Amino acid sequence: MATYTEKEIAAMGFVPAQQEYFTGKAWLKNYVFPDDKTDAYIGEVLFEPGTRNNWHTHGSNQILLVREGICYYQEEGKPVQKIKAGDFVNIMPGIKHWHGASPDEVMIHTAIGINAEKGLVNWMEPVTDKEYNEG
Template identity: 80%
Template sequence: MYSDQEIEIMGFLPAPDEYFTGKAWVKNYVFPDAETDAYVGEVMFAPGTRNNWHTHGSNQILLIREGVCYYQEEGGPVQQIEAGGFVNILPGIKHWHGASPDSVMIHTAIGINAEKGLVNWMDPVSDEDYNGK
Protein backbone atom coordinates (compact mmCIF):
# COMPACT_ATOMS: atom_id res chain seq x y z
CA MET A 1 0.00 0.00 0.00
CA TYR A 2 1.18 3.51 -0.73
CA SER A 3 1.73 6.00 2.10
CA ASP A 4 -0.48 9.11 2.38
CA GLN A 5 2.48 11.20 1.24
CA GLU A 6 3.06 9.02 -1.84
CA ILE A 7 -0.65 9.22 -2.73
CA GLU A 8 -0.55 13.01 -2.44
CA ILE A 9 2.63 13.24 -4.55
CA MET A 10 0.94 11.09 -7.20
CA GLY A 11 -1.85 13.71 -7.39
CA PHE A 12 -4.73 11.62 -6.03
CA LEU A 13 -7.47 13.14 -3.84
CA PRO A 14 -9.85 11.25 -1.51
CA ALA A 15 -12.88 9.79 -3.34
CA PRO A 16 -16.38 10.51 -1.98
CA ASP A 17 -16.99 8.07 0.90
CA GLU A 18 -20.68 7.60 0.04
CA TYR A 19 -19.82 5.74 -3.19
CA PHE A 20 -17.16 3.34 -1.83
CA THR A 21 -16.73 0.58 0.73
CA GLY A 22 -13.17 1.09 1.92
CA LYS A 23 -10.69 3.81 0.91
CA ALA A 24 -10.31 5.15 -2.61
CA TRP A 25 -8.67 8.14 -4.27
CA VAL A 26 -9.28 9.88 -7.61
CA LYS A 27 -7.20 11.87 -10.07
CA ASN A 28 -9.12 13.67 -12.82
CA TYR A 29 -7.61 14.41 -16.23
CA VAL A 30 -10.44 15.39 -18.59
CA PHE A 31 -13.89 16.75 -17.73
CA PRO A 32 -16.71 16.96 -20.27
CA ASP A 33 -17.07 20.37 -21.88
CA ALA A 34 -18.37 21.87 -25.14
CA GLU A 35 -15.46 20.39 -27.13
CA THR A 36 -14.76 17.13 -25.31
CA ASP A 37 -17.77 14.99 -24.48
CA ALA A 38 -15.83 12.57 -22.29
CA TYR A 39 -14.38 12.01 -18.84
CA VAL A 40 -10.92 10.54 -18.15
CA GLY A 41 -9.52 9.93 -14.70
CA GLU A 42 -7.83 7.40 -12.47
CA VAL A 43 -9.08 5.71 -9.33
CA MET A 44 -6.84 4.07 -6.73
CA PHE A 45 -8.52 1.45 -4.52
CA ALA A 46 -6.95 0.27 -1.25
CA PRO A 47 -6.96 -3.53 -0.86
CA GLY A 48 -10.53 -4.84 -0.53
CA THR A 49 -12.11 -1.52 -1.53
CA ARG A 50 -14.93 -1.44 -4.09
CA ASN A 51 -17.38 1.12 -5.41
CA ASN A 52 -21.17 0.87 -5.16
CA TRP A 53 -23.31 -0.78 -7.78
CA HIS A 54 -23.85 1.73 -10.59
CA THR A 55 -24.69 2.24 -14.25
CA HIS A 56 -23.53 4.64 -16.95
CA GLY A 57 -25.51 6.39 -19.69
CA SER A 58 -22.88 5.40 -22.25
CA ASN A 59 -19.85 3.12 -22.37
CA GLN A 60 -17.26 3.20 -19.61
CA ILE A 61 -13.85 1.79 -20.41
CA LEU A 62 -11.57 0.68 -17.57
CA LEU A 63 -7.84 0.19 -18.21
CA ILE A 64 -6.27 -1.71 -15.30
CA ARG A 65 -2.88 -0.15 -14.52
CA GLU A 66 -1.86 -1.86 -11.29
CA GLY A 67 -3.05 -4.77 -9.17
CA VAL A 68 -6.05 -7.00 -9.79
CA CYS A 69 -9.47 -5.50 -10.54
CA TYR A 70 -12.55 -7.33 -9.27
CA TYR A 71 -15.43 -6.62 -11.67
CA GLN A 72 -19.00 -7.90 -11.61
CA GLU A 73 -22.10 -7.27 -13.68
CA GLU A 74 -25.43 -7.90 -11.98
CA GLY A 75 -26.29 -11.60 -12.16
CA GLY A 76 -22.84 -12.62 -13.33
CA PRO A 77 -19.71 -13.95 -11.64
CA VAL A 78 -16.97 -11.77 -10.14
CA GLN A 79 -14.20 -11.47 -12.73
CA GLN A 80 -10.54 -10.84 -11.92
CA ILE A 81 -8.75 -8.60 -14.41
CA GLU A 82 -4.97 -8.32 -14.16
CA ALA A 83 -2.91 -5.16 -14.73
CA GLY A 84 -2.74 -4.50 -18.48
CA GLY A 85 -6.29 -5.77 -19.00
CA PHE A 86 -9.42 -3.76 -19.71
CA VAL A 87 -13.21 -3.81 -19.50
CA ASN A 88 -15.65 -2.13 -21.89
CA ILE A 89 -18.86 -1.67 -19.90
CA LEU A 90 -21.92 -1.13 -22.06
CA PRO A 91 -24.56 1.54 -21.32
CA GLY A 92 -27.08 0.70 -18.61
CA ILE A 93 -25.24 -2.40 -17.31
CA LYS A 94 -25.44 -2.53 -13.49
CA HIS A 95 -21.95 -3.32 -12.18
CA TRP A 96 -19.22 -2.59 -9.65
CA HIS A 97 -15.42 -2.74 -9.60
CA GLY A 98 -12.70 -2.66 -6.97
CA ALA A 99 -9.42 -4.04 -5.67
CA SER A 100 -8.61 -7.61 -4.73
CA PRO A 101 -8.35 -8.23 -0.97
CA ASP A 102 -4.55 -8.26 -0.94
CA SER A 103 -3.36 -5.46 -3.22
CA VAL A 104 -3.92 -1.90 -4.34
CA MET A 105 -5.67 -1.53 -7.70
CA ILE A 106 -5.44 1.50 -9.98
CA HIS A 107 -7.53 1.88 -13.11
CA THR A 108 -7.98 4.58 -15.69
CA ALA A 109 -11.68 5.24 -16.27
CA ILE A 110 -12.88 6.65 -19.58
CA GLY A 111 -16.49 7.77 -19.88
CA ILE A 112 -17.62 8.58 -23.41
CA ASN A 113 -20.71 10.46 -24.61
CA ALA A 114 -20.97 12.28 -21.28
CA GLU A 115 -24.15 14.04 -22.38
CA LYS A 116 -25.91 10.70 -21.79
CA GLY A 117 -24.89 10.80 -18.11
CA LEU A 118 -21.64 9.74 -16.44
CA VAL A 119 -22.80 7.63 -13.49
CA ASN A 120 -25.96 6.59 -11.64
CA TRP A 121 -24.88 5.47 -8.15
CA MET A 122 -26.83 2.72 -6.37
CA ASP A 123 -26.45 0.51 -3.28
CA PRO A 124 -23.15 -0.60 -1.72
CA VAL A 125 -21.76 -3.99 -2.75
CA SER A 126 -22.27 -6.60 -0.04
CA ASP A 127 -19.41 -8.70 1.31
CA GLU A 128 -21.18 -11.73 -0.19
CA ASP A 129 -21.17 -10.18 -3.68
CA TYR A 130 -17.57 -9.03 -3.31
CA ASN A 131 -16.50 -12.52 -2.26
CA GLY A 132 -18.48 -14.14 -5.11
CA LYS A 133 -20.96 -15.99 -2.90
Protein backbone atom coordinates in the same frame (compact mmCIF):
# COMPACT_ATOMS: atom_id res chain seq x y z
CA MET B 1 2.25 -6.33 -3.89
CA ALA B 2 2.18 -2.53 -3.87
CA THR B 3 0.96 -0.51 -0.94
CA TYR B 4 1.25 3.23 -0.55
CA THR B 5 1.04 5.67 2.33
CA GLU B 6 -1.48 8.50 2.12
CA LYS B 7 1.46 10.89 1.64
CA GLU B 8 2.70 8.84 -1.35
CA ILE B 9 -0.80 8.69 -2.82
CA ALA B 10 -1.18 12.47 -2.52
CA ALA B 11 2.28 12.98 -4.06
CA MET B 12 1.08 10.97 -7.10
CA GLY B 13 -1.68 13.58 -7.57
CA PHE B 14 -4.64 11.66 -6.12
CA VAL B 15 -7.29 13.23 -3.87
CA PRO B 16 -9.79 11.35 -1.67
CA ALA B 17 -12.87 10.05 -3.49
CA GLN B 18 -16.41 10.72 -2.25
CA GLN B 19 -16.70 8.15 0.54
CA GLU B 20 -20.47 7.60 0.11
CA TYR B 21 -19.83 5.76 -3.18
CA PHE B 22 -17.19 3.36 -1.84
CA THR B 23 -16.69 0.64 0.73
CA GLY B 24 -13.10 1.19 1.85
CA LYS B 25 -10.83 4.00 0.74
CA ALA B 26 -10.44 5.24 -2.83
CA TRP B 27 -8.54 8.11 -4.41
CA LEU B 28 -9.12 10.05 -7.67
CA LYS B 29 -6.90 11.78 -10.20
CA ASN B 30 -8.92 13.58 -12.88
CA TYR B 31 -7.49 14.33 -16.34
CA VAL B 32 -10.38 15.32 -18.61
CA PHE B 33 -13.81 16.65 -17.69
CA PRO B 34 -16.63 16.97 -20.21
CA ASP B 35 -16.92 20.44 -21.67
CA ASP B 36 -18.18 22.09 -24.86
CA LYS B 37 -15.26 20.60 -26.84
CA THR B 38 -14.69 17.20 -25.23
CA ASP B 39 -17.66 14.98 -24.44
CA ALA B 40 -15.70 12.55 -22.27
CA TYR B 41 -14.32 11.94 -18.81
CA ILE B 42 -10.87 10.44 -18.19
CA GLY B 43 -9.39 9.86 -14.76
CA GLU B 44 -7.66 7.34 -12.56
CA VAL B 45 -8.95 5.69 -9.42
CA LEU B 46 -6.70 4.13 -6.79
CA PHE B 47 -8.50 1.55 -4.65
CA GLU B 48 -6.83 0.51 -1.41
CA PRO B 49 -6.89 -3.28 -0.77
CA GLY B 50 -10.44 -4.56 -0.36
CA THR B 51 -12.02 -1.30 -1.53
CA ARG B 52 -14.84 -1.35 -4.07
CA ASN B 53 -17.36 1.14 -5.39
CA ASN B 54 -21.14 0.84 -5.13
CA TRP B 55 -23.25 -0.79 -7.78
CA HIS B 56 -23.82 1.72 -10.58
CA THR B 57 -24.63 2.24 -14.25
CA HIS B 58 -23.46 4.66 -16.94
CA GLY B 59 -25.44 6.39 -19.69
CA SER B 60 -22.80 5.40 -22.23
CA ASN B 61 -19.79 3.12 -22.39
CA GLN B 62 -17.22 3.13 -19.62
CA ILE B 63 -13.80 1.70 -20.41
CA LEU B 64 -11.56 0.61 -17.54
CA LEU B 65 -7.84 0.13 -18.21
CA VAL B 66 -6.23 -1.69 -15.27
CA ARG B 67 -2.80 -0.18 -14.56
CA GLU B 68 -1.82 -1.91 -11.34
CA GLY B 69 -3.07 -4.81 -9.25
CA ILE B 70 -6.13 -6.95 -9.91
CA CYS B 71 -9.52 -5.38 -10.59
CA TYR B 72 -12.54 -7.24 -9.29
CA TYR B 73 -15.38 -6.50 -11.73
CA GLN B 74 -18.94 -7.80 -11.65
CA GLU B 75 -22.03 -7.22 -13.75
CA GLU B 76 -25.36 -7.91 -12.08
CA GLY B 77 -26.32 -11.59 -12.36
CA LYS B 78 -22.84 -12.68 -13.51
CA PRO B 79 -19.79 -13.98 -11.63
CA VAL B 80 -17.00 -11.69 -10.45
CA GLN B 81 -14.20 -11.32 -13.00
CA LYS B 82 -10.57 -10.68 -12.09
CA ILE B 83 -8.95 -8.30 -14.54
CA LYS B 84 -5.17 -8.04 -14.29
CA ALA B 85 -2.90 -5.07 -14.93
CA GLY B 86 -2.58 -4.39 -18.66
CA ASP B 87 -6.09 -5.66 -19.43
CA PHE B 88 -9.34 -3.73 -19.85
CA VAL B 89 -13.10 -4.01 -19.75
CA ASN B 90 -15.59 -2.12 -21.95
CA ILE B 91 -18.82 -1.71 -19.99
CA MET B 92 -21.93 -1.19 -22.09
CA PRO B 93 -24.49 1.55 -21.33
CA GLY B 94 -27.01 0.75 -18.61
CA ILE B 95 -25.20 -2.37 -17.31
CA LYS B 96 -25.39 -2.50 -13.50
CA HIS B 97 -21.90 -3.29 -12.21
CA TRP B 98 -19.19 -2.57 -9.64
CA HIS B 99 -15.38 -2.71 -9.56
CA GLY B 100 -12.65 -2.59 -6.95
CA ALA B 101 -9.37 -3.92 -5.63
CA SER B 102 -8.57 -7.46 -4.59
CA PRO B 103 -8.36 -8.01 -0.82
CA ASP B 104 -4.55 -8.02 -0.77
CA GLU B 105 -3.28 -5.21 -2.96
CA VAL B 106 -3.85 -1.75 -4.34
CA MET B 107 -5.59 -1.52 -7.71
CA ILE B 108 -5.34 1.47 -10.03
CA HIS B 109 -7.43 1.82 -13.16
CA THR B 110 -7.92 4.52 -15.74
CA ALA B 111 -11.62 5.18 -16.28
CA ILE B 112 -12.82 6.57 -19.59
CA GLY B 113 -16.42 7.72 -19.89
CA ILE B 114 -17.54 8.57 -23.41
CA ASN B 115 -20.64 10.45 -24.62
CA ALA B 116 -20.88 12.25 -21.28
CA GLU B 117 -24.04 14.06 -22.38
CA LYS B 118 -25.82 10.74 -21.74
CA GLY B 119 -24.77 10.89 -18.07
CA LEU B 120 -21.56 9.80 -16.36
CA VAL B 121 -22.74 7.66 -13.45
CA ASN B 122 -25.92 6.59 -11.64
CA TRP B 123 -24.87 5.46 -8.16
CA MET B 124 -26.82 2.70 -6.41
CA GLU B 125 -26.50 0.51 -3.31
CA PRO B 126 -23.19 -0.66 -1.78
CA VAL B 127 -21.72 -4.02 -2.75
CA THR B 128 -22.19 -6.42 0.15
CA ASP B 129 -19.30 -8.35 1.69
CA LYS B 130 -20.93 -11.55 0.40
CA GLU B 131 -21.00 -10.21 -3.19
CA TYR B 132 -17.40 -8.99 -2.94
CA ASN B 133 -16.11 -12.21 -1.37
CA GLU B 134 -17.53 -14.30 -4.22
CA GLY B 135 -14.52 -12.99 -6.18
